[in-house]
Amino acid sequence: MFLLSCGLIAVVALFLLIFVIGAYNSLVTLRNRYKNAYSQIDVQLKRRYDLIPNLVETAKGYLSHERGTLEAVIAARNAAATANTRAAQNPGDASAMKELSSAESALGGVMGRLFALAEAYPDLKANTTMLNLMEELTSTENKVSFARQAYNDAVMTYNTRREVFPTNLIAGPFNFGPAELFVIDKPEQKEAPKVSF
Amino acid sequence: MDFFERQDKARRHTTLLVVYFVVAVALLIGAVYLVVVVIFGGIELKNAVDQTTTTTSWSHAKMFLATAASTLGVISAGSFFKTLSLARGGRAVAELLDGRLVNSNSTDGNERKLLNVVEEMAIASGVPVPQVYVMDGEAGINAFAAGHSASDAAISVTRGAMTLLTRDELQGVIAHEYSHLLNGDMKLNLRLMGLIFGILCLTVIGRILIRARGKNAWPFLLLGLALIIIGWVGVLFGRLIQAAVSRQREFLADASAVQFTRNPLGLAGALKKIGGASEGSELQSARAEEVSHFFFANGLKSEFFGFATHPPLEERIKALDPSFDGKFPRVVLPDTPAQAAPPPLPGVSPLVQPPPPPSQAQPPPPPLPTAKPPPLPMVRPPPLPVGPATVAQQTIIADIGRPRTEHLQYAVDLHQAVPPAIQTAAHDPLGAHALVCAFLLAEDTAAREKQLEELGRRTSDAVRQETIRIWPEVQGIPAHARIPLVDLALPALRRLSPAQFEQFRAAVNALIASDNQTDIFEFMLQKIVMRHLDTRFYPERRPVTQYYDLRPLVRDAGILLSATAYAGAEDPARAQAAFAKGAESLGRIARAEIPWLPPTECELPHLSAALDRFAQSLPQIKKNVLTACAETVTFDALIQPREAEILRAIADTLDCPIPPFLQA
Numbered sequence: 001m002f003l004l005s006c007g008l009i010a011v012v013a014l015f016l017l018i019f020v021i022g023a024y025n026s027l028v029t030l031r032n033r034y035k036n037a038y039s040q041i042d043v044q045l046k047r048r049y050d051l052i053p054n055l056v057e058t059a060k061g062y063l064s065h066e067r068g069t070l071e072a073v074i075a076a077r078n079a080a081a082t083a084n085t086r087a088a089q090n091p092g093d094a095s096a097m098k099e100l101s102s103a104e105s106a107l108g109g110v111m112g113r114l115f116a117l118a119e120a121y122p123d124l125k126a127n128t129t130m131l132n133l134m135e136e137l138t139s140t141e142n143k144v145s146f147a148r149q150a151y152n153d154a155v156m157t158y159n160t161r162r163e164v165f166p167t168n169l170i171a172g173p174f175n176f177g178p179a180e181l182f183v184i185d186k187p188e189q190k191e192a193p194k195v196s197f
Numbered sequence: 198m199d200f201f202e203r204q205d206k207a208r209r210h211t212t213l214l215v216v217y218f219v220v221a222v223a224l225l226i227g228a229v230y231l232v233v234v235v236i237f238g239g240i241e242l243k244n245a246v247d248q249t250t251t252t253t254s255w256s257h258a259k260m261f262l263a264t265a266a267s268t269l270g271v272i273s274a275g276s277f278f279k280t281l282s283l284a285r286g287g288r289a290v291a292e293l294l295d296g297r298l299v300n301s302n303s304t305d306g307n308e309r310k311l312l313n314v315v316e317e318m319a320i321a322s323g324v325p326v327p328q329v330y331v332m333d334g335e336a337g338i339n340a341f342a343a344g345h346s347a348s349d350a351a352i353s354v355t356r357g358a359m360t361l362l363t364r365d366e367l368q369g370v371i372a373h374e375y376s377h378l379l380n381g382d383m384k385l386n387l388r389l390m391g392l393i394f395g396i397l398c399l400t401v402i403g404r405i406l407i408r409a410r411g412k413n414a415w416p417f418l419l420l421g422l423a424l425i426i427i428g429w430v431g432v433l434f435g436r437l438i439q440a441a442v443s444r445q446r447e448f449l450a451d452a453s454a455v456q457f458t459r460n461p462l463g464l465a466g467a468l469k470k471i472g473g474a475s476e477g478s479e480l481q482s483a484r485a486e487e488v489s490h491f492f493f494a495n496g497l498k499s500e501f502f503g504f505a506t507h508p509p510l511e512e513r514i515k516a517l518d519p520s521f522d523g524k525f526p527r528v529v530l531p532d533t534p535a536q537a538a539p540p541p542l543p544g545v546s547p548l549v550q551p552p553p554p555p556s557q558a559q560p561p562p563p564p565l566p567t568a569k570p571p572p573l574p575m576v577r578p579p580p581l582p583v584g585p586a587t588v589a590q591q592t593i594i595a596d597i598g599r600p601r602t603e604h605l606q607y608a609v610d611l612h613q614a615v616p617p618a619i620q621t622a623a624h625d626p627l628g629a630h631a632l633v634c635a636f637l638l639a640e641d642t643a644a645r646e647k648q649l650e651e652l653g654r655r656t657s658d659a660v661r662q663e664t665i666r667i668w669p670e671v672q673g674i675p676a677h678a679r680i681p682l683v684d685l686a687l688p689a690l691r692r693l694s695p696a697q698f699e700q701f702r703a704a705v706n707a708l709i710a711s712d713n714q715t716d717i718f719e720f721m722l723q724k725i726v727m728r729h730l731d732t733r734f735y736p737e738r739r740p741v742t743q744y745y746d747l748r749p750l751v752r753d754a755g756i757l758l759s760a761t762a763y764a765g766a767e768d769p770a771r772a773q774a775a776f777a778k779g780a781e782s783l784g785r786i787a788r789a790e791i792p793w794l795p796p797t798e799c800e801l802p803h804l805s806a807a808l809d810r811f812a813q814s815l816p817q818i819k820k821n822v823l824t825a826c827a828e829t830v831t832f833d834a835l836i837q838p839r840e841a842e843i844l845r846a847i848a849d850t851l852d853c854p855i856p857p858f859l860q861a
Binding site: 008010011013014015017018022025028029032036037039040043044135138139142143145146147149150153154157 | 267271274275278282292297298300302304398401402405625626628630657662692693694695696697
């Protein structure tokens with residue numbers, strides 16, 4: 001039975017090899033999937049970064065006294081665009097994603113301030129360009145959040161796969177690091193309304 | 198030879214392939230056994246001479262069983278593994294070759310050109326838009342299509358093909374790939390890939406064995422060496438089969454591509470560029486060999502012992518362009534790789550307006566010198582007319598899976614006539630989600646409000662808002678543009694995460710259920726969407742052929758024909774007459790009564806189940822049933838657009854794509 005056991009060993013070796021290849025490939029696939037999912041966010045974020053200067057340009061004529069806010073919006077937009085460029089090069093990278101998260105949260109904050117300001121100017125609110133831009137921006141915002149959800153789902157699947165047995169035996173040696181989620185803090189949730197007595 | 202005969206032929210090819218393969222495996226087992234006998238038999242003999250005992254006498258039957266079992270085990274394990282990893286369809290192959298999924302809402306010029314060409318072809322042939330991949334690392338000019346069916350197909354092109362080819366040439370290449378897609382070649386290719394991989398595993402075992410070290414290791418070294426040789430001979434045979442199957446199909450695909458675009462110079466131009474480019478059609482990827490039979494042109498550096506998977510370039514060009522003098526134009530590759538174009542974004546100085554974003558796909562140059570309506574950006578273009586008069590039943594069936602130039606022209610026009618807002622929506626996951634939901638909304642305001650509320654509950658506020666936003670635009674979309682739009686939206690919908698897809702499914706089902714009017718067309722639309730997406734999210738639920746005869750499906754045929762008849766005629770008597778005409782064409786085949794059913798017995802759930810069963814039947818049965826449906830629909834000389842679209846939807850659920858109906 002010497003030969004049969006040799007054959008058995010060969011088959012077992014093949015199965016082991018197949019397992020390693022399979023696990024490795026599945027990790028690569030999942031990594032590609034979340035990177036791909038990021039590209040979907042990237043498209044919408046860029047669209048948003050293109051819209052914001054238009055919005056500011058339109059609002060400028062009405063909000064001449066609010067130059068500070070407008071400049072803050074542009075600054076936040078530029079910071080977020082830079083952070084996005086970095087994140088797009090290496091989606092899932094912890095520091096890049098954290099930087100993008102905070103830049104996006106900051107941008108969300110100043111945009112909220114701008115919208116609140118606009119409420120006080122009925123002429124601006126009635127401007128059709130402004131209305132279109134705001135509508136477009138809301139829709140893009142929705143698309144970002146939808147794409148973000150898909151990205152985070154993909155990251156979770158990848159992270160889970162890389163942590164569970166037996167794939168975790170492969171993840172270490174082949175350098176499959178953990179991926180970072182993309183979370184945006186909603187400013188209104190974070191800053192509780194101040195109540196003074 | 199029509200679509201169904203070609204499908205049948207592809208099926209027979211597959212059977213033949215399995216027979217070849219069984220013979221090959223039997224020969225391999227024989228060869229391995231021979232080697233084992235020589236090597237280990239030799240040891241036996243030596244031992245016997247040395248010790249003059251026969252304690253370890255081997256029975257040859259046992260030895261044979263052992264070798265056969267292990268060889269078979271290795272080959273089937275390998276094949277099984279490969280087939281399993283290919284179950285995800287075309288994208289599995291595309292990802293194997295380091296393809297990058299192109300974003301359906303990409304604004305990059307080259308990517309947009311590629312996507313537009315693919316989308317137009319899809320509309321023209323009536324199949325869902327496949328996933329498009331670009332192999333960024335490949336500078337040569339090549340392309341391939343892979344998948345089990347149109348639902349999970351992926352088209353993949355090299356960076357060279359995307360950047361070096363003109364739109365006409367690219368169109369020729371993509372049309373060639375579509376003909377593989379419509380002829381059922383891809384399924385065959387995938388199966389071949391799985392089987393050859395199993396044989397290849399023998400050489401892998403051989404490589405493990407020749408690493409054996411130790412005093413008594415030499416038999417293993419010998420065995421390993423022999424296994425490598427045997428494995429390679431086996432792979433050689435596999436490649437032979439592969440090349441034989443592939444070569445004859447390449448000419449066929451070239452011919453179909455020309456029939457499709459009626460522009461042989463486009464395809465010939467692409468082939469000439471391959472001849473002239475320094476990289477040719479070669480691929481760098483180490484895995485190219487495994488998939489060489491998928492490609493548009495020879496992807497390997499050297500021909501495999503003279504068994505090329507593709508006919509010579511010159512021969513293919515001559516078949517398309519008889520004036521070809523054998524001289525290839527020089528093609529200069531661009532120095533900078535087109536990928537990784539730096540994002541033009543950051544650094545907008547404060548309060549300065551940036552250039553407007555590239556909002557829409559640039560209008561492609563016309564592939565044919567015919568007059569085309571210029572794209573109207575903001576005004577809704579006049580709805581494209583559908584020939585309401587006479588579509589002959591014969592032409593409907595003959596056109597299946599065989600789009601012509603007129604269909605392509607129609608697709609180009611339709612593609613440009615769709616309002617920009619809807620185009621944008623169809624290319625974005627959230628937008629596509631909203632688009633499908635908007636198709637299912639009721640006309641009635643109160644009912645719609647209820648539906649939207651339900652939608653918000655099932656999904657998220659973002660989806661509800663987006664649906665409300667595009668609803669006014671969606672309302673104006675005529676019936677004949679809805680199936681193409683759904684086909685356009687599928688690549689974006691495939692990018693939903695599994696969790697988002699579950700929400701989408703629940704939302705769509707809820708919208709259908711809450712709509713009190715049972716509209717068969719809307720129902721068919723959602724069935725198309727779900728069927729194509731299920732192959733993406735549940736690859737294991739692939740339908741397999743289960744019905745080889747019409748007889749068990751007689752009642753289902755009754756449901757299908759009755760429902761079609763009711764959809765076409767208000768008056769019950771006329772409906773029954775239409776049904777009778779359809780049933781008559783089936784009656785001879787089924788040799789049984791096709792039951793005429795009251796409306797309560799052919800409601801949407803019944804219809805759905807009936808269609809699912811027909812989807813699992815032989816191509817010839819599908820053909821007969823579709824012919825009967827076409828007879829029913831064409832009963833009255835007047836075909837309403839809606840009726841025509843229901844027929845297309847039914848054909849789609851049976852995997853028999855009907856090109857759009859053209860104005861007579």
